[in-house]
Amino acid sequence: MLEIDGIDVSYGGVQALHGMSLTVADGEVVALLGNNGAGKTSTLSAVSGLVRPAGGRIVFDGHDITRASPPEIVGLGLVHVPEGRRIFSTLTVQENLQMGGYLVRDPAETRRRIDRVYGLLPRLRERREQQGGTLSGGEQQMLAIGRAIVAGPRLLMLDEPSMGLAPLVVTAVMELIAEINEGGTSVLLVEQNAKAALKIATRGYVVENGRCVLDAPAAELADDSRVVEAYLGGV
């Protein structure tokens, strides 16, 4: 479904990705693990069109999207929930969700999708008229994911959704992601919290210095001594 083939990304003089390659198959949850600065966010930004790779190719569902713009990419059903959630702080919860449906031309369809999100996340329904910026961190993360769902993704990319959340909330977020996946949406999940991510992932990659150094089924990665040492706090 998604194929990243040897992409290079540089910011000014600094090269962040060196021939990064990975794939996500239909229905998979793929975890992308790695330390700070390894190039996880840069990978997602290249896929969603926020940065343009200097080399390599990105193919989504048979479309070459290496040089496509974010609206084109969202239109194809590839949606990116960014690091730090980036909720529109003075827009209401409802308006944030409506922004997710920006490219959905049929207002009735947008309303249906928003209703589905409220069904999935009843806490958001209670707070629909509240400004997005006043929600708690966990609620904001749920809203960020809900907003992306309204866009109708077939592949959802999430960048560190567990960041700054209490363990119980992390579990809730991961359950939500698993539920979305069961609904037929493939997931590319960037996480520092490898333990939580590998619980719901089918497969995982380990990123180091802008490329993938390891690719294995999630269960295997969770048992791999290198991964355990580097990312699971040596448990």
Add this chain to the structure above:
Amino acid sequence: MTQIIWNGLFVGSFYALVALGYSMVYGIMKLLNFAHGDLYMLGAFIGFALLTSFSGFTATLSLVALLVVLLLSMVGTGLAGVAIERIAYRPLRSAPRLSLLITAVGASFALEYGMRIIAGPNPQVYPVRLGGSSVHVLGARIGVAQLVLIGVAIALMVTLNAMVMRSRQGRAMRAIALDPVAARLMGVDVNRVIAMAFFIGSALAGAAGVMAGSYYGSINFLMGFIIGLKAFTAAVIGGIGSFKGAMLGGVVLGLLESFGTHFLGGQWRDVFAFAFLILFLTVRPTGLLGERVTERV
């Protein structure tokens, strides 16, 4: 007394129109568009050109003709605003704020002295003055044409407010103002929405220009300079970046000036306006309706 209020409301309504565009562009790009007042001047001159050519084949200028001219001038200034954004501001969007500000001053001079080359340095007499029939309300004499124009101004502002608060594109404008990257990730074409904001803001300034031309009776290539500062003042009084604030600020400024002029004399009008700017900047920099953002990190 009623006359003073009425004059204040009329002048205030076109201050509000100009302030609205000023505030809109500031809200979305954090750019103080110094050329905004000059788009008002451009609107007045486009209206002048159209009215002059119209009066060639109709003896009497009806109110309908004036409204058609108003509409065409709005389209003209709107397109000019889009062109300025495309040529002068977009290439600098990721440059430091100061570069953009200096470019805006440059765009302002380019419009002013470009118009001086085209229309000459002398004031032009506007081919229509809002005289005509008038009605008496509570002792004030109010021109029917004035009433219609103020109605148009209010309609423009109400429409814009509804558009920004309720439509899909208006929501996208507010989203871009808050976080352009997140807006792009929702599929918003940021360049297109910013161009749209410039079109609307500039068109409103153009409308105000035609209204001012027909109210004051004469126009010149520097008329946008002072109004730009006034609109800025109105936007600050209302709370810059806030739509309702810009409208309120315009009307408040118009009334303040009207009263100031009446009690202190016409030469004090601008002093009065800018004294209020300084007062607000020191005492209440967020303005009357400035947004206090409740935000959690």
